[in-house]
Amino acid sequence: MxxxxxxxxxxxxxxLEIQFGTNHYRLSAEFLRVHSPSAEVKxxxxxxATLQTGKQDVNIKRIEAVGNYAxxxxxxxxxxxxxxxxDQLYEFGQHQDRYWQAYLDALEAAGASRMPDDVQVIKLI
Structure with missing residues (x-):
């Protein structure tokens, strides 16, 4: 690639907006963070693999080039x-919906949340 x-x-x-030829993708920082190819995540x-939780409000501070490949x-x-x-960014763009749904399903199965730990949701009656 x-x-x-x-x-x-x-x-x-x-x-993060990525353009590969005529293919344009917009991947959220949260998506990229929870699907990080790092050993910490994978x-x-x-x-x-470790399920990443509480990353709804995460953002990207900086992008650094790694050679000509990443x-x-x-x-x-x-x-x-x-x-x-x-290759991975292209794959993420092509199949973003599938990866995102699998992540949401894993959160639900674990009884976990996308919300940061210090945020509480209070249901009002």
Missing amino acids: RAPERLTLHSKSAE GHGPGQ VKLVFDDGHDTGIYTW
């Missing part, structure tokens, strides 16, 4: 160890 023609960080909307082998995203929650290859 060649490098994208354009990467644009939209800080206000917390999205583990070191099958079955070692970028490192630095998130405002301190996570900075994932290297996102062009």
